């Protein structure tokens with residue numbers, strides 16, 4: 001039986017016929033229902049501006065749900081119960097009159113959760129209209145990323161929402177924070193004194209964060225070309241991972257204690273100088289190549305693409321954190337589309353022992369590594385040095401893993417999708433997996449200087465073949481510091 005009690009709510013999904021809603025949000029709500037985590041009285045209002053009768057739209061949601069959840073996890077009785085919670089309302093989000101019927105349907109008996117699966121440009125108007133029809137009181141609003149495309153535009157969006165909703169009822173999504181393995185970073189760091197005592201510049205030489213995607217642009221060229229990989233992935237997911245690795249221990253698990261610590265890290269990131277732009281940062285764009293043995297098009301040949309674009313699909317960079325814990329410890333970040341495999345991984349490289357007593361030729365492999373695999377094959381592995389076995393081996397060293405593979409250890413547990421966790425936490429009113437306004441702004445501030453630098457220097461992205469690990473210069477970026485990307489791979 002579920003151990004979490006969740007209050008009933010009316011869940012209003014703005015943009016209910018869009019890609020995110022159909023692919024991720026309805027499936028996540030269904031899974032919550034399946035797990036017994038939706039209150040019996042919880043209702044879902046699917047809001048979109050497509051005309052036509054409600055039954056046709058509900059039938060589409062039903063069929064997409066079956067497709068994205070998959071037949072193995074569709075239980076007909078649960079699906080029937082889930083669809084009974086659902087109603088479709090035709091609403092143009094910019095038209096106040098359309099909100100009257102929403103207000104009638106929503107009522108005031110239970111809390112409204114308004115999820116904005118729409119472009120950020122309409123968040124402010126939705127908030128204003130909700131307030132005009134008396135639906136802002138007590139409502140929680142959920143904002144999808146990206147919030148703006150730079151500091152200034154993100155402030156505008158945040159300020160527009162803040163006119164009607166206080167920060168403690170605003171839930172900004174970064175879906176990486178909903179991944180079980182990402183939350184595990186907090187458990188790993190703060191429930192094990194073993195690591196925390198070593199977690200600083202005295203013992204750690206450098207940190208790598210790789211988020212590689214095998215997919216290309218997948219029909220999202222229109223959105224992606226205006227964004228690029230820095231805005232799409234680094235500004236949010238990778239910087240959030242960096243924060244969870246680098247932050248000081250929070251006083252407790254409350255949302256603000258964790259967010260206070262994360263924002264300190266973001267503010268401590270060293271700006272990247274014009275010289276650093278060439279030595280510390282690499283941007284790339286994929287050209288045609290191979291993925292799983294099949295030829296795949298380059299970025300400029302994707303569906304709906306232009307023939308020319310300077311948008312990056314790959315970024316590798318070295319970030320430095322200006323504080324006592326991390327002085328002199330580079331954080332190497334790397335993310336790209338159309339890489340050889342889907343892989344999100346953090347590698348903590350520990351320093352060599354302070355006095356070395358083994359054969360000089362074995363020195364290269366010295367240095368423990370903690371490898372945190374976020375996806376796929378979630379798990380943690382600690383590379384430790386041991387002596388090779390056998391009478392003839394002498395004191396020959398070998399690096400081997402102490403391994404915790406989550407799917408073996410917790411075999412019976414289904415790994416929930418990030419959105420399931422996040423939607424549940426919104427219903428519970430727990431903000432600690434959501435991003436506070438000052439975090440978003442500090443992350444934009446740091447990314448803006450990079451974007452401005454690229455613009456000023458006219459730096460074009462370096463080509464890399466689809467199916468490779470990025471431009472050669474991303475290897476030079478780390479080898480210049482006498483290191484290499486772990487296991488590359």
Ligand SMILES: NC(=O)C1=CN([C@@H]2O[C@H](COP(=O)(O)OP(=O)(O)OC[C@H]3O[C@@H](n4cnc5c(N)ncnc54)[C@H](OP(=O)(O)O)[C@@H]3O)[C@@H](O)[C@H]2O)C=CC1
Pocket residue numbers: 014015016017018019020021048049050091092093094116117118119120122144145146
């Ligand atoms: N798709 C994804 O994987 C991800 C999406 N996101 C974010 O989620 C949000 C939604 O993305 P996505 O689903 O891909 O986008 P889509 O364009 O597929 O969906 C957005 C929906 O909002 C509707 N909409 C926009 N303006 C109005 C309006 N004035 N009145 C009524 N409906 C309106 C659109 O309707 P219409 O079609 O009629 O214009 C569309 O159905 C965005 O903020 C995006 O950045 C974040 C991470 C991943």
Ligand SMILES: O=C1O[C@H](COP(=O)(O)O)[C@@H](O)[C@H](O)[C@H]1O
Pocket residue numbers: 213232233
């Ligand atoms: O937010 C986004 O994330 C996805 C990658 O998410 P993952 O959970 O599959 O690792 C990325 O493809 C997309 O471009 C970006 O907007």
